[in-house]
Amino acid sequence: DFLRDEGQYTVRTFTHPEALYAQAAERRPDIVLLDMKMGDVRGDSVLEQLQARFPGLCVIVVTGYPSLEDMRATFKLKVFDYLPKPFTLAQIRQVLANAVEAFSLGRTLQNRLREKLGHRIRLLRAERDWSLKDLAQASRLSVSQISSIERGANLPSIESLLAIARAFHKKPSELLASIDF
Numbered sequence: 001d002f003l004r005d006e007g008q009y010t011v012r013t014f015t016h017p018e019a020l021y022a023q024a025a026e027r028r029p030d031i032v033l034l035d036m037k038m039g040d041v042r043g044d045s046v047l048e049q050l051q052a053r054f055p056g057l058c059v060i061v062v063t064g065y066p067s068l069e070d071m072r073a074t075f076k077l078k079v080f081d082y083l084p085k086p087f088t089l090a091q092i093r094q095v096l097a098n099a100v101e102a103f104s105l106g107r108t109l110q111n112r113l114r115e116k117l118g119h120r121i122r123l124l125r126a127e128r129d130w131s132l133k134d135l136a137q138a139s140r141l142s143v144s145q146i147s148s149i150e151r152g153a154n155l156p157s158i159e160s161l162l163a164i165a166r167a168f169h170k171k172p173s174e175l176l177a178s179i180d181f
Helices: 002-006 017-026 043-053 068-076 089-102 109-127 132-139 143-150 158-167 172-177
Strands: 031-035 058-063 081-084
Touching: 002 089, 017 043, 031 043, 031 089, 043 058, 058 089, 081 089, 109 132, 109 143, 109 172, 132 143, 132 158, 143 158, 158 172
Parallel strands: 031 058, 058 081
Antiparallel strands: none
């Protein structure tokens, strides 16, 4: 009710995992709040199924039975966050805000593409221990142009993307595939 009342979330609830999987296949959720103890259903098995069926899905584990061991185990399964009950409205707001930011939710596809591609180029440059100037020399682009691309302020033109890919000895398609967009 709280999430619905906030007005910025569309909330769907499910009492059975199969209904969740079927609805998620029709319209993938941005965030899943997953309770770990649901009667006969085990949250960890639901989590494994969600991750297998929907890689990269943002899952926030909610549990009334928190333990350090369970928290570690769920983070190994790549959940976004772990929220022990009872939690405050401020806590759930903050966790959701963090998820929205981390997963670039609510942003246009173009904005998300700019951010992800810029971040990937920055990581490739860091892996090679290159400065902006080093990449500029290797790609024959300006430092300011590369900086703008890395910050996600601008998408590279086709020519710039080709030049950056060549500098990293990659195909442009490899760069794009590596950002999981």
